[in-house]
Amino acid sequence: MIDGRRIYMMARTLTVAGLLLAMACQKPAHTGEHPVRIGFSMDTLKEERWTRDKDLVEQRAREVGALLDIQVANGSDSVQTKQCENMLAKGVDVLIVAPHNGEVAASIVEAAHRKGVPVIAYDRMIRDCDVDLHVAHQQNKIGEMQAAYALKHVPKGNYVLIGGAPTDYNALILREGQMRILKPAIDRGDVRIISQQFAREWKPEEALRITEDALIRTGKRIDAIVASNDGTAGGAISALEAANLAGKVLVTGLDAQKDAVQRIVRGTQTMTIYTPIRPLAFGAVDAAMRLARKQHVDAPDRINNGKRDVPSILYEAIVVDRSNVDQTVIKDGYQRREEIYQ
Incomplete structure (x- = not known):
């Protein structure tokens, strides 16, 4: 026959074990x-x-x-x-x-x-x-996408290439992708590279300076600017606006930032890449x-x-221009329609 004290001890042991099991199940990752x-x-x-x-x-x-x-x-x-x-x-x-x-x-x-x-x-x-691991967008393809878009819409003419920070490996990968697409057109003489520089720290003011220099050297004869991101695109467009050329020169970008998408719907920036x-x-x-x-x-x-x-x-990355703003960055909630169409 089991006495009361022994029953109490068994019940206490089972209770403690149950609590420990429950605590173990409730621990965070x-x-x-x-x-x-x-x-x-x-x-x-x-x-x-x-x-x-x-x-x-x-x-x-x-x-x-x-x-x-x-x-x-x-x-x-x-x-x-x-x-x-x-x-x-x-x-x-x-x-x-x-x-x-x-x-x-x-x-x-x-x-x-x-x-x-x-x-x-x-x-x-x-x-x-x-x-150990690299997590990113397809940078090698993004540069190709920018250049391919530019060539499709401006198959011949004077091009300016504005890269990002030379310390950023992505800036170099983007430039390599751009040149893979542009080289055949350059070799044919269809495309002339007026300037191919990198903007320190991806600064828009660096892109503005690069674009101003190119405008002066060519007598404002620029047909396309392959800017590697939206910040450098914005700097380039500031220079174009001062020269009354905004909307007349194709400008690429990257990141689908709000100000860039606003420029796209206004017509001063031609495209961006949505990542x-x-x-x-x-x-x-x-x-x-x-x-x-x-x-x-x-x-x-x-x-x-x-x-x-x-x-x-x-x-993967996605090309965005005026034709698909609503179906991409706005549909995904990345940008708000009321802020883009002002």
Whole structure:
């Protein structure tokens, strides 16, 4: 016969075991004994698109139960390196890095790996290192898309090419893609490259200066400007407006920023490339969670960074012009119709 004290002890043991099991089932996503801690190192928030990246990374981190530390370097290599060192010292499990300089950031990857922390190169490749994963849009195709659009609408004439920051590997990839498409037309003599420069830090004022110089040297005879993003497109268009040429010269762009889409519907900018940020940001956080847990990440693409073929997840981009603004950036909620059509 079981006495009352023994029944009490058995019931107490079962109750405690049940509570422990329930607590275990209610823990957030974690690695080891703590929630996954993600460090997100950003180059800048000066452009509209990067504030979108930040907001969407924050949203996805909340949804998956991760702890997120965001640091913004404001265009400084030394600041970005120091911020990443601080996040590593605080014990992040994984780093997502949008590098200011893809070559300098290799030291961040090396420092992280010494602590056993994986690194994701976000939007921009980190060069000459063993970075674990690259999450980006198809930069090699975007440059081709810009040049192909320009050639379709202006098959002959004087072209100006305005690249982004020479320290940004994406700027170089975009230029390579543009030249792959333009070279046959250049070789035939159909297209003449008047200027092909890079705008430091992707600054619109640099693009304005480049365009002003080209206008002076050609006597205002420019037919197309292949600007690598919407910021440089805006700078170029400012120069065209001062010369009474806005809307008369084809201008490309990238990022589908609000001011650029407004220019497109007004007719001063011809096109932009829409790179949906939600899948990029969500994909980076989801991949970070898996890397932190030492789980496999499905990365179907490979991009060589000078040292290795880096596993990559690449998202598609979409051409946007006046014919499809409503069906693309507005339909997706990326831009609001009432703000575009003012």
